[in-house]
Amino acid sequence: MASDVLYFLGLSMSGLAVGSMYALIALGFVLIFKATKILNFAHGEVIMVAAFICFQLVTVYRVPFWIALPVTLAITGLMGVAAERLVLRPMLGEPIFSVVMVTIGLSIFLRSLAGICFGHDNHVFPSPFPVESASVGGVVLSYAHLWSMAIAVGLMIAFFVFFKFTRLGLAMRGTANDQDTVALMGVNVKRIFALTWGLAFVIAAVAGVFLANVMVLNVGLTYVAIAAFPAVVLGGMESVPGAIIGGLAIGLIENLAGGYLDQIIGGGVKDVTPFVVLFVVLMIRPYGLFGQEEIERV
């Protein structure tokens, strides 16, 4: 009995740990969607590129990890601003479909560029976290996972406060709601867009660096964004707490399905479960658990 409880707790904790990674990824999607109503299909590539930048800083330039991390965040933040200025701003006012296609183009460009610059080999990130794991009452968790969980929760609180109580956060929400109206009220919409993209790229970089710490680093890291996408839908496309809770929930569900159902049903239930959840959520609450239902008055 005790071992069953421990098994459940072990699965739950590791699920939450993976979920915190999903949450960080989902947060990047949500930030951009919240401010610009654009689904950024290049998000996975940004995660991968950021992880490679940090990896290069640590391994090639011998920069200590805790310095390399903020440098990576700064570089990717600038990349976000540049991407908005050079790629997305020319698309301002164009149909959403066209803008989405541009983000797909950006994803292909970044993936190819990463292949050229960083190669296609597998790398193991020189993790700054101890190899040994933390164990509480028999439930084991790695330090990298603990850090990512703490950062996910910290970012959730920080962004909640940012969007709720700061002028900039309010301007971002307003921009997402009605660009013309906030522009008439004096908000510099273009600046808001640039800041949003920069911020989302920074969050992607955090996710990328932590993912690289627990996974093998290669250009395939981009595909984790697909695994995290159900978290965005579950939480609600525009909800910051939703992204975090959605990420944690998907990680948890995925791991419990893997631990209990994989052996009974067989054949990769763990990987399918998040998409089953996605389907169910779309059927019942298309706007997600914490998303806002759009009501149009005519």
Place this chain on the structure above:
Amino acid sequence: MKSQKKRVAVWGVAILLGLLVAGWCAADERGVTKDKITLGLVLVKTGPVAALGLPNGQGMVDYMNYLNEKGGINGRKIEVIWEDDQFEAPKSVAAVKKLIHRDNVLTILTTGGTNQTVANLDTINKSKIVNIPNALADEFFKPLQPYIFAMGATYEAQYQCIVDYIAQDMKMKDPRIGVVYAKKEYGKKGLDAIKERAAKYNIPVVAELVLPTGAVDASSQVLALQKENANIVITCDVLPPVITFLKTAQKYDYRPVVFGFNWATDDALVKACGEAAKNYIGVNFVGAWNDETPGIKLCRELAKKNDRQIQLTSLYVNGVGVAWLFGEAMKRAGQNLNPDSLKAAMETLSNYDTGGIFPPVNYSPSSHAPAEMVKFFKADVPNGKLVPITEWRKPK
């Protein structure tokens, strides 16, 4: 005036006939001139699995250049045209057609992995493309495919050897096998082979768990294996997920003996995992990078000379080995080199020694089957490499 017209007409007809004859001759000796042999190569160079194609192709190119430096084949220099298929069958099909019809190559050393080779099967037979796929499937040699020469050991044979090793060499008191596999062709074939072989030895397979290639974490798999008391884990997965698995197992202080097949048997695994690879045993149908056999020594020399930063050394070794076999066959085909004579020459390779790169190679007109032999390698963690622990062996 009239005779001048007549002369022009005669010359015109003569030139046309000449061109036709030249075209006919060129078609007959596709890719071979007096001083040059043009070969094609279709292997992934870019994209998520580029790490698998690049060292393999580099090994082939480096060995052909090495032959060129030694004077070429029967006085002819070799040129290799490498097309990138991004590991996608439609792109491989297009690349094969381009190499045959536009570049006019003698043959294509490899047309890629299983899916790509299957997709190209019609063209391979129609255009007589003598090739060694860089993957292995039964349909490549059962029944005999006239232009495909299978190399290595099938996934089934590799996993049969692993279970044989567990039952007959390890002599563990109460072995309990857990299988971690990818939902890919190699994963499913591996799982079936393990279950069948384990049943033969009455060894229980206590868990079958999927671990996809891009897995973020293997916690649920490790916890499930721990729960089932699996003291042996056989992975049917490629390198990245096996690294993820080993590192996750280390996190949970779970230390079973872990086995892997050729795509996960490389020094890169030991370097990546360090202490987590302590109990890792892999099988491969090519020699290890640090072997002191003549073939492997040559591989190291070629990599050094060409300044190759190779991570997956076993694939580079494989590439050199494949090019070695083609080099030998082209030499045996003599001056009259064409697809048919190349095929016939390949079929004369009997108990052929590649200096420890491959097990002895045997092809004949009635069989292009692979040797189905592997060596076992154990992780030498302090030195970050794999060391052989057996000689070549077949499923028993």
